[in-house]
Amino acid sequence: MKELPDSAFNPLLKLDNQLCFSVYALSRLITKAYQPLLESLDVTYPQYLVLLLLWEHEELTVKQLGEKLLLDSGTLTPLLKRMEQRQWLSRRRDARDERSVVVALAPAGRVLQQQAHEIPVQLAEKMQLTMPEIEALRTQLRQLITLLA
């Protein structure tokens, strides 16, 4: 009997079939789709996510940012230092608990918010999805996230 490639027996090993690869590829494509919109602000996508949170909450500890973004200090500390250098935010130890570092929105970070208004709208257009479609997809992904997180 002729030998067949393994993927003939185990179609799960075929790349095209893999849900995980789709998520991985889509994630990078989304970052690229954001890039032309973000580069006018000279902000990377992870930095934009931090700004989204600070626009909403004004100040958060590194730990709180990490919980919301699912990132650890090894990623956040250098990222926040770069953002501090550009004066978008400030970092200071919490007086009530010197272990914590409080990250607060700075005036220049507030200015960026004005320029960011159209970004979510433009991106939704790029993805050509209706609101209900976006809702449904996000709900499914969030189920997986809570499962794996």
Add this chain to the structure above:
Amino acid sequence: MKELPDSAFNPLLKLDNQLCFSVYALSRLITKAYQPLLESLDVTYPQYLVLLLLWEHEELTVKQLGEKLLLDSGTLTPLLKRMEQRQWLSRRRDARDERSVVVALAPAGRVLQQQAHEIPVQLAEKMQLTMPEIEALRTQLRQLITLLA
């Protein structure tokens, strides 16, 4: 009138509402879910994706790998060099077109395939999804991928 935070007016700016963040977070969680399964092979997730393709196709040019994985030579070249050092694959210029580099599965890479059989199954279990659910989700994601790619 009292000032409200901007996200009250523009809920799209709220992180929790963002489809894009869900994809980004899920992608990293999936990589982490793979990690305990892949570390027994001492392979990273992107390296595993390359292996999946080589198990299927035996040999591919860097360009073909890039097209399938949506990665460029800046990412692939150093990754493939590391895999070549471990003797999982070989790299050689194509005699018919010296611009191309042919990446071919090496015997040690074939051995890895045996150990990888259970990985997709174990991951599907972790995600607690039925096959139809996986299919449906993947179809939606692939639509977005072709749109953005």
Add this chain to the structure above:
DNA sequence: CAAAGTTTAATTGTGCACAACTAATTATTT
């Protein structure tokens, strides 16, 4: 055929992402 243009990898430099570890502070236990 020669010049101009295209294709393919490699290189360089920046910024995540994360595991493993360290150091400092706070909380808990005895």
Add this chain to the structure above:
DNA sequence: AAATAATTAGTTGTGCACAATTAAACTTTG
């Protein structure tokens, strides 16, 4: 109170990911 444990950021080292550039090989065109 002293010893122990837990929490929080920071540090170090490795590996992607990608933009921008370079260099070599091939293709097309005048």
